[in-house]
Amino acid sequence: xxxxxxxxxxxxxxxxxxxxxxxxxxxxxxxxxxxxxxxxxxxxxxxxxxxxxxxxxxxxxxxxxxxxxxxxxxxxxxxxxxxxxxxxxxxxxxxxxxxxxxxxxxxxxxxxxxxxxxxxxxxxxxxxxxxxxxxxxxxxxxxxxxxxxxxxxxxxxxxxxxxxxxxxxxxxxxxxxxxxxxxxxxxxxxxxxxxxxxxxxxxxxxxxxxxxxxxxxxxxxxxxxxxxxxxxxxxxxxxxxxxxxxxxxxxxxxxxxxxxxxxxxxxxxxxxxxxxxxxxxxxxxxxxxxxxxxxxxxxxxxxxxxxxxxxxxxxxxxxxxxxxxxxxxxxxxxxxxxxxxxxxxxxxxxxxxxxxxxxxxxxxxxxxxxxxxxxxxxxxxxxxxxxxxxxxxxxxxxxxxxxxxxxxxxxxxxxxxxxx
Numbered sequence: 328x329x330x331x332x333x334x335x336x337x338x339x340x341x342x343x344x345x346x347x348x349x350x351x352x353x354x355x356x357x358x359x360x361x362x363x364x365x366x367x368x369x370x371x372x373x374x375x376x377x378x379x380x381x382x383x384x385x386x387x388x389x390x391x392x393x394x395x396x397x398x399x400x401x402x403x404x405x406x407x408x409x410x411x412x413x414x415x416x417x418x419x420x421x422x423x424x425x426x427x428x429x430x431x432x433x434x435x436x437x438x439x440x441x442x443x444x445x446x447x448x449x450x451x452x453x454x455x456x457x458x459x460x461x462x463x464x465x466x467x468x469x470x471x472x473x474x475x476x477x478x479x480x481x482x483x484x485x486x487x488x489x490x491x492x493x494x495x496x497x498x499x500x501x502x503x504x505x506x507x508x509x510x511x512x513x514x515x516x517x518x519x520x521x522x523x524x525x526x527x528x529x530x531x532x533x534x535x536x537x538x539x540x541x542x543x544x545x546x547x548x549x550x551x552x553x554x555x556x557x558x559x560x561x562x563x564x565x566x567x568x569x570x571x572x573x574x575x576x577x578x579x580x581x582x583x584x585x586x587x588x589x590x591x592x593x594x595x596x597x598x599x600x601x602x603x604x605x606x607x608x609x610x611x612x613x614x615x616x617x618x619x620x621x622x623x624x625x626x627x628x629x630x631x632x633x634x635x636x637x638x639x640x641x642x643x644x645x646x647x648x649x650x651x652x653x654x655x656x657x658x659x660x661x662x663x664x665x666x667x668x669x670x671x672x673x674x675x676x677x678x679x680x681x682x683x684x685x686x687x688x689x690x691x692x693x694x695x696x697x698x699x700x701x702x703x704x705x706x707x708x709x710x711x712x713x714x715x716x717x718x719x720x721x722x723x724x725x726x727x728x729x730x731x732x733x734x735x736x737x738x739x740x741x742x743x744x745x746x747x
Contacts, residue, residue, distance in 0.1 A: 352379025434468025
């Protein structure tokens with residue numbers, strides 16, 4: 328019988344009779360309903376930082392739900408987990424006195440940040456500053472703003488214009504950004520960028536890129552939004568990718584590893600500069616925006632327990648220690664005939680780029696390699712139709728990483744004969 332579940336980003340004509348039902352997880356491994364075991368090289372969708380099956384988080388959520396399962400935080404209302412998690416995240420943020428606005432995930436964090444940037448300039452008497460600039464290959468979620476800011480063309484296909492006030496620049500060219508800033512002077516509210524582009528292929532920034540970008544933002548009085556939905560909370564071996572790459576943003580979007588995916592939660596971390604017109608004088612400016620589940624107490628309890636685990640087990644430091652291990656293990660994959668590049672060396676994050684000529688000749692190649700990995704006990708994912716994703720839980724062992732590389736090598740070799 329075909330499924331009734333419509334899967335995200337899925338060709339349902341192919342998926343409806345071919346689901347892989349995951350039923351259990353422990354550490355960096357998961358099992359499906361047929362008893363097959365997999366190393367989770369994708370970390371779920373980038374989020375499984377502390378690993379699967381951590382009872383401490385489940386217990387913390389259960390305890391909170393017995394006391395207060397849910398309540399909103401509109402107007403003056405608050406709950407203790409939301410207050411405590413906001414304080415905790417603020418203390419970890421790469422700028423002082425941060426405020427934290429909660430939502431349900433990364434997509435609505437991007438919508439929140441983009442709307443807040445426009446509302447900020449309106450509050451300062453510059454309502455013409457409405458344009459948000461993004462980069463080619465970027466991924467900023469799939470809400471209206473995220474879809475409009477998609478640097479992956481297929482993610483915009485068929486939706487038409489949702490939000491018109493956006494502009495795109497190359498992902499690695501500050502000169503192009505400088506030109507746009509000059510051409511659209513007085514119109515640009517914010518520039519948004521991932522410290523390391525994630526879903527677009529795990530693309531590292533060129534040397535000096537972020538320093539040049541933030542200099543341009545300061546020069547042209549444009550807010551800088553760091554999209555840390557993937558890189559936030561340890562993925563690059565620091566609490567935030569901004570700290571690793573020397574970025575000084577005005578706003579940070581985050582989600583995923585804030586709870587390790589145990590419950591849906593996202594946040595925008597807001598600098599004192601952006602807070603100022605909203606927090607200093609009653610009646611001056613109100614940000615009329617929010618979600619039913621902003622500051623959800625059970626989700627925030629999951630976040631607190633997750634951060635407790637990260638700190639107690641020093642998992643952010645462990646990512647830094649495992650960074651060269653991952654880079655060493657995956658480096659030989661670059662010598663395979665169908666592999667054009669391996670990108671690693673920034674945290675527990677790597678991509679295996681499949682040769683563009685081979686992909687052009689065989690559009691289904693990347694997905695066949697992904698399926699081959701799954702058959703051999705490793706879960707990875709194709710990124711933008713070009714690369715394999717490696718973003719495992721922070722608790723993954725060297726032996727498990729070795730299996731990931733071995734299985735990818737086998738799957739690529741099995742796909743190679745058609746292109747020999």
